[in-house]
Amino acid sequence: MVKKWSTEMLAIFETHASGERAGQICRGLGFENSFIVDFVGQSGGLWLLWRQEIGDVVIVNSAEQFIHARVTKETEVLHLIVVYAAPTVSRRSGLWAQLKEETRLITDPVIIGGDFNTIVRLDERSGGNGRLSPDSLAFGDWINER
Template sequence: MLKKWSTDVLAIFETHASAEKAGKICQGLGFEGSFRVDAVGQSGGLWLLWRQGIGDVVVISATVQFIHVRIQKESEVLHIIAVYAAPTVSRRSGLWAELKEEIQAISEPFIIGGDFNTIVRIDERSGGNGRLSPDSLAFGDWINEMMLIDMGFRGNQFTWKRGK
């Protein structure tokens, strides 16, 4: 995929790698800059990689569920928040409030994206009881409150299936 399109910034989620192994993988991908929140055992892992030519990259904050960087090249500034939300509601608890604080502190253009591990519409899931969970409803409320825009995606409608 990296050879098909020019990629200056890359976020990788659920890496299952940490420390020395992660460093070798990042170097092998050909990015000069990186910041990693390493996996704990076989759980999580979030990496943000970038090429030197994009400008000065400063890590503003990082948790086990997101990395926030500010990129400046000459007078142009962009914040990127890469999110890998925990796969369980209990471990994700408080994330929307944390991200709200993070976003409200930004006065410059920003992009937030990643794997939020929840849905906002029933058609984003196959099966189930036909209703959104309280967590999904809270996520949708958060998107609306923050006035975010879902940019959509291209590819298979479903990217994951229980047991596979």
């Protein structure tokens, strides 16, 4: 699919590959540039891949669960934050506050996307106790504050 469509930037989650193997995969997909947050244990791994045509890409910050890049092309600036939130609440703890702080001073357009591994509405899952978890409530608050 990546080779069928003109994709200049791509984020990949749950990679379970690092080091030279990760580099080989990135190059095999046709991307000259990449930034990799290695997986921890049995989960995680986050890659941001891009081609030269996208413009000047600078990695502003990264952590275990996100990569923040600033993309500049001519006079246009865009911030991209790709997120792979840990699948467990305990490992995800503090992520929403981290992302709030990460975006606090940005005045340019921002795109934030990825796999947040939580919900904001009960109809996004089946079963459960009929209430949103404190983590889901914090996620919803973070979305509404931005």
